[in-house]
Every structure is written in structure tokens, then in C-alpha cells.
Amino acid sequence: MTGGGDSFEVLLVGVGAYAHHDPISDMEVQLRRVAELFRELGGLSGSPWPPPAGPSMSAVNEELRRWSEPDPARCSVVVWLGHGESDGDDAWLGVYETGKPMRGTGLSPHAVADHVVNEWQRRAAHADAWAMVVVEACGADTFVRRLASHLLGRHTSPQRLALIGSGGEGTGYLGRFSDALEATLRSYTDNDESVSLKDLVGRLEDRLEEGCAHLLSARRAARLVRRRVLPGPVNAPLDLYEEFRRFLLGLSADERTHFLPKAQGGELGELAWHFVGRAEESRRIVDWLRGSGRGLYVVTGPPGVGKSALLGNVLVESDPGMRDLLARATDYVPVYAAPARAFHAVMSLTGLRVSDVVERLAWASGVGSVDGVDGLVAALHARGMPFRVLADALDEAQEPQALASGVWRRLVGVPGCRVVLGMRPATGTDPDVAGPAGEDLLALLRGPDTQVQTLGHDPAAVGAYVRRRLVMAGVADSGAVDWVVEALRGRHFLFARLAIHEILARPQLLLPHRRLRLARLLDRDHRALFAEAIERLNHRFPLAEPTLEALACARGRGLPRADKLLTTVAAALSSAGEVREADVDDVLAAAAPYVMIDAEDGTTVYRLAHQTFREYFRPS
Structure with a gap:
């Protein structure tokens, strides 16, 4: 962002003391909460202004003048919290000496507009710098509408400017903006590298109980860079992502600093969070990874047997940072530790085309831009170094057959290239249809350098998983747990995971007199x-x-x-x-x-x- 990398200034103006109005006792708490929330987007704030004694009109104008004349220009946010008043047509904000009514002695929208115009005249020369003005006070909706009217009525109105008003009647409004901002920030995930001003304002406005937002042209505005918890993109069921993220937030800052830079992230789906069983299958993959040369190792099987979970666990076991994190969070114990940093590229193939995969492989291998599959293969030949890839969900790619024959088979023809690939044996396989599936994808991948591991049902592992989840949740006695384990051990992992969620959402189903209803659900x-x-x-x-x-x-x-x-x-x-x-x-x-x-x-x-x-x- 202009004027400071990925950061922006946050000016906090909280008026809590008045000569003619009731004081606002928790003003400093509210200001610090807003500051902490904006910090997640790169906001930098000094001490809340003004000090405990209420500011005069001249002091307020001086502080706004300072904000409007930065050197150099930069992105910024002004947050005003305090008393306000509206007559429906106009509105005012209270300072220390503001009387009752506020008309004539309060800060007017026109006065604030002058400062905003001055700020824009300095900021306009910078192509991406933006500003945001937030007002939380009684009558804030009217105040911000009048402020926008003054600015839009000019021959050249400010651009890349967000105006947000939050407030209803009485003092109960205080904190509504920070509530809306907190909910908005929670709606982003660690996959959101940055946030556009337009999207941020849109999500905020939608969450304001009383208030409004005006965006004066957000074109080319610099994006706000989020402070992420996980080190990289995540491809995972939403419940497992949230559970893992809550655990990370519970660590101290020192612990996160120590472990997270060592972790690769969670491109594969299951994050190994509740992984159990599959010790022999894990050992086979790890033994293969310890080999050399070129080759393709395919993990396949019907839907729901835990292919992604197995591959996710292998990834964790090759990643010291993630391995240590999981050991602290759960009773996770490494089964067969894979070679550290076993993979140079890790990806889920869901929704990807051939060109997407080629681009990602070229980037991960360090060969730079290439011209299609031919260019990638030639560049990897010239590179002459080992290149190991872990990829999952080939059957969910946009072009699965072309990827199978045109990318993966060709890639493992390059000396030193080794690929572990997860997939169903055919496209369009239905977990609810019994009987053997076709092998149209698997047939395209077979060759003298291909090993295939087909996962079957693992009743013992499913039973252990179900028992672990119910015991951790603490919603059932041992008899009920045993009953559910027996009912689900014959099902696949996917069904067991979803069934456990439905049980935890309605734990009353575990009561003895509801057992028949639960049995019908699990059938x-x-x-x-x-x-x-x-x-x-x-x-x-x-x-x-x-x-x-x-x-x-x-x-x-x-x-x-x-x-x-x-x-x-x-x-x-x-x-x-x-x-x-x-x-x-x-x-x-x-x-x-x-x-x-x-x-x-x-x-x-x-x-x-x-x-x-x-x-x-x-x-x-």
C-alpha cells in the first residue's frame, strides 16, 4: 500500500467526556477493540485520541488537520466514537463543549468534509491510496449521508473513499461497528491473501444493524493484506479447518512463530486432524518415498474410504512443523515418518485444467514459465534434479483423462520425477452404488513404473475414529458409544464422519428411547x-x-x-x-x-x- 508496504494508519478519535452530556465509560475499551481488529488487515494505530479529558472543537479540528496533511500520502482509517445527534435532515457529533441541542456547537458534516477534501488533494497523486471514515454515534446514518452529499456535490469529488456510519438511538449503539467488523473478518479465511476495499465495505454494510456505507469509487484501490494464521492455502472440509484454526489461535505467539514457519499448510483435504488406522498403507507409501529414480504411486479405491485422509497424513508425517503441531493438539502419534520435506509440490486437482497443473508444477520446480506440457517436460529434463509431487482428487479435475495421460504419465518419464497420486479408479463413481466401478482413469496411468495401492474398507479404523470423536465430545455414556461404534464400523469413513456430525448436532438421539430414530438415521x-x-x-x-x-x-x-x-x-x-x-x-x-x-x-x-x-x- 502507498506509504508503508502492507500497512495503513488508523486514527482513533473517542470522545467520552462532555460538559453537557453523559460520559461514556468504556470508550477506551471500545477503541482498543477496533484497533486490534484493524490490525488483522495491517492497521497501525497509536494511543487512542484524545486523552481522557474531552477534546475541544479546536483540538478536534487540529487532529483532523494532522490526519489530512500526511507526508507522504498513505492509506488510512479514521474512527470516531462518541455522542451524536440528528434531526432527520442534518446531524452533528459532540465534542467536550457541545451543548444541548448540538446544532451550532457540534461538529458538522460540512466541517468534516473540508478535512476529507484536503486529505484527498494530497492522496490523489497516488494511484492506489485509499481512505475510510467511520462514525459510530447517534444519528451516524444521517451524518454520513450528509457528509457524502457534501463530497459528491463538488466538481471533483474524492475517490477511493469509504464512508461508514453506525448508530441508533441512545448509548446502546457503542460497539456495533466493532461487532460488524469482527464478523466481517471472520467471514474471510486463510485462503484470502488480501481483501479489496469494495468487498470489505460491502460485507461490513450488510452486517450493520443500523447504519450505512458509501463507497466513492474503489477502482484501483490498494488491497488490504490479511494477517493469516495458517502459513498457506487450505483445501479442507470447513469444520476441520475451523477446528485446526481454533487450536492455532490458542497457542501463544511464540509457539505459532516457532511451529508455523516450518509447516507446509493443508493443500490436501483432511489435515490429518482425526486420522486413525492405515498403518500398513502408510508404511508402503513411506517406503516408496525413500526410493529413488522415477515412478508413479497411485492410491485409489471407492469413494469415502479415506484416500485423502491417508495422503494428508503422509504429508503431515513428512512435515516436522505440522507433525509437532498435531502432536500438541491431539493424541496424534507418527506412524511411519516420511522423509522430511518429501514433496516439492502438493496440490488438490479439484477443478483444475491441464494448463493450471502445468503452471503450478513449473512454479514449484523453479523452472519458470513454460510452453505447455512439452515445455515443462523439457525444462525438467534440463533441470536434472529430483522432483517429487503429491496430488489428490484426479477424478475431480476438469480434464482428468488429459491429466492422467498427458501430464502425469509424461512427468514420470523424466528421471528423478516421482508422483504420489490420489484418485478414484474412474470418474463419476457414486459412494451409494454398490458393485465394482470402472477403471477408465486407472488404465491411463498404468505402466512398468506405476505402483497401485487400492484402499478397501477398514472396520477397525472406522470404529476407532467413531469412538474417539464421541469420547472427545463427551455427549454419550460408554454404552451409547459402543452402540454407535458397532452401528458405524461397517460404513466408510466419509459416512461415519457425517453421521457423527449429525449425532453431535442432535445429541438427544443418543438417549435410550431415541435409539430407534438413531438406527434409522444410520441406516x-x-x-x-x-x-x-x-x-x-x-x-x-x-x-x-x-x-x-x-x-x-x-x-x-x-x-x-x-x-x-x-x-x-x-x-x-x-x-x-x-x-x-x-x-x-x-x-x-x-x-x-x-x-x-x-x-x-x-x-x-x-x-x-x-x-x-x-x-x-x-x-x-
Whole structure:
């Protein structure tokens, strides 16, 4: 950002002491909360201004003058908290000597507009610098509307400027802006590398109970860089991502500084968070990784048996930082530690095209820009160094057959290139359809240098997983836990994970007199279990179904929330009309196990976690 890398100045103006109005006792607490929230986006603030004694009008104007005349120009935020007043047509903000009524002795929108214009005249020469003015006070809606009117009425109005008003009647308004800002920041994930001013203001406005937002041309405004918790993009079910993130936030700053720089992140889906079993399968992959030369190791099997979880666990075992983090968070014990930093490239292939994969492989190998697959293969030959790749979900790519024969088979023809690849044996495999599946993808990958490991059902591991989740949740006695373990041990991991979520959402099902109802629930297939979840969610959140249906419409890696894309699609599918950002917050939190987060172009995207769930809304 202009004038300071990824940071911006935050001026906090909190007027808590008055000669003719009631004092505001928790002003400093509110100001510090706002400062901490903006810090997540790069905001830098000094001590809240003014000191405890209330400021005079001249002192306020001097502080605003200082803000409006920076050297050099920079991005900035002004936050004003205090008393205000409106008569419906005009509004004023109170300073120490402001009387009752405030007309004539309070700070007017016109006076603030003069400072904003002065600030713009210095900032205009910088192509991307932006400013934001936040007012939280009684009558803030009217104050900000009048301020915008003064600015827009000029021959050349300020640009890249956000004006936000938050406030209702009485002193109960204080804190509503910080509540809205906190909820807005929670709506981003660690896949959001940066945030546009337009998107930030749009999400804020949607969450303000009383207030307004005006954005005066955000074109070319510098993006705000988020302070991330995880070190890199994550591709994972939303509930596991949130659980892992909560654990990381519970660490001290020193612990995060020590472990996270060593961790590769979670490009593979399961994050190994609740991984159990598969010791022999893990050993085979690790033994293969310790070899040399070129080759392809394919992990395949029907949907829901835990292919992604196994590969995610192998990734963790090759990553000392993630391994140590999981050991602190859970009872995780390494099974067969893979060679440290075993992979040069890790990716989920969901929604990717051949060109996307080639670009990522070229970047990860350090060969730079290449001309298609031929260019990549030639560059890797010339590079002459080992190159190991872990990739998952080939069957969910946009061009799975072309990737199988045209990329992966050719890549492992290069000396030193070794690929571990996760996939179903064929495209379009349904976890709820019994019987053998085709092998159209697997056939394209077979060769003398290919090893195939087919995962089957693992009742012991499923039972251990179910027991662990229920015991950790503390919602059932040992008899109920034993009953659920026995009921689910014959199912795949995917079904068991979703069934556990439904049980934890309705723990009353574990009561003895509800056992028959629970048995009927656990006797269903994946699609019916999802339908049950939709019915449950609709009782709590009437907009759950159109929001999840919007995710079923997603193409590629998913649908973003940025610029209201998700809310717009959901609203188009809803008979109720408008869908707000807060509605999406509620639905995503409640439906987290059924939703996958991913990253595309530095932005979080969302999709339903399984093709079966998409088919609920879009039957073939």
C-alpha cells in the first residue's frame, strides 16, 4: 500500500467526556477493540485520541488537520466514537463543549468534509491510496449521508473513499461497528491473501444493524493484506479447518512463530486432524518415498474410504512443523515418518485444467514459465534434479483423462520425477452404488513404473475414529458409544464422519428411547443423510437450502463470497429474496462438514464437499 508496504494508519478519535452530556465509560475499551481488529488487515494505530479529558472543537479540528496533511500520502482509517445527534435532515457529533441541542456547537458534516477534501488533494497523486471514515454515534446514518452529499456535490469529488456510519438511538449503539467488523473478518479465511476495499465495505454494510456505507469509487484501490494464521492455502472440509484454526489461535505467539514457519499448510483435504488406522498403507507409501529414480504411486479405491485422509497424513508425517503441531493438539502419534520435506509440490486437482497443473508444477520446480506440457517436460529434463509431487482428487479435475495421460504419465518419464497420486479408479463413481466401478482413469496411468495401492474398507479404523470423536465430545455414556461404534464400523469413513456430525448436532438421539430414530438415521446412504441435514438446517435457518444449492452450482474449485457472489446466487435461488452475509455466516457454520473451502487466485472459494451432495440439488 502507498506509504508503508502492507500497512495503513488508523486514527482513533473517542470522545467520552462532555460538559453537557453523559460520559461514556468504556470508550477506551471500545477503541482498543477496533484497533486490534484493524490490525488483522495491517492497521497501525497509536494511543487512542484524545486523552481522557474531552477534546475541544479546536483540538478536534487540529487532529483532523494532522490526519489530512500526511507526508507522504498513505492509506488510512479514521474512527470516531462518541455522542451524536440528528434531526432527520442534518446531524452533528459532540465534542467536550457541545451543548444541548448540538446544532451550532457540534461538529458538522460540512466541517468534516473540508478535512476529507484536503486529505484527498494530497492522496490523489497516488494511484492506489485509499481512505475510510467511520462514525459510530447517534444519528451516524444521517451524518454520513450528509457528509457524502457534501463530497459528491463538488466538481471533483474524492475517490477511493469509504464512508461508514453506525448508530441508533441512545448509548446502546457503542460497539456495533466493532461487532460488524469482527464478523466481517471472520467471514474471510486463510485462503484470502488480501481483501479489496469494495468487498470489505460491502460485507461490513450488510452486517450493520443500523447504519450505512458509501463507497466513492474503489477502482484501483490498494488491497488490504490479511494477517493469516495458517502459513498457506487450505483445501479442507470447513469444520476441520475451523477446528485446526481454533487450536492455532490458542497457542501463544511464540509457539505459532516457532511451529508455523516450518509447516507446509493443508493443500490436501483432511489435515490429518482425526486420522486413525492405515498403518500398513502408510508404511508402503513411506517406503516408496525413500526410493529413488522415477515412478508413479497411485492410491485409489471407492469413494469415502479415506484416500485423502491417508495422503494428508503422509504429508503431515513428512512435515516436522505440522507433525509437532498435531502432536500438541491431539493424541496424534507418527506412524511411519516420511522423509522430511518429501514433496516439492502438493496440490488438490479439484477443478483444475491441464494448463493450471502445468503452471503450478513449473512454479514449484523453479523452472519458470513454460510452453505447455512439452515445455515443462523439457525444462525438467534440463533441470536434472529430483522432483517429487503429491496430488489428490484426479477424478475431480476438469480434464482428468488429459491429466492422467498427458501430464502425469509424461512427468514420470523424466528421471528423478516421482508422483504420489490420489484418485478414484474412474470418474463419476457414486459412494451409494454398490458393485465394482470402472477403471477408465486407472488404465491411463498404468505402466512398468506405476505402483497401485487400492484402499478397501477398514472396520477397525472406522470404529476407532467413531469412538474417539464421541469420547472427545463427551455427549454419550460408554454404552451409547459402543452402540454407535458397532452401528458405524461397517460404513466408510466419509459416512461415519457425517453421521457423527449429525449425532453431535442432535445429541438427544443418543438417549435410550431415541435409539430407534438413531438406527434409522444410520441406516441411510450418503445422499439421504445429507437430505436429513438439509431438513435439520432449514428448521434453524430458512435460507440454508438456497445457500447450499448455490454451492452446488459452483464450477471449478468453488464459488467465492467476495463481491457478494455467493449471496447473489443464493438470493436468486431463494423464494424469500435477499440473502445477507450474516445468513451465509450462519449456514456455513452449521453445515461445515458438508462444505469444502479451497483457494483460487488468492481468494477463498466454497463448494459442497462431495459430488453426492451436489447431485441432491442437481440430479443427473
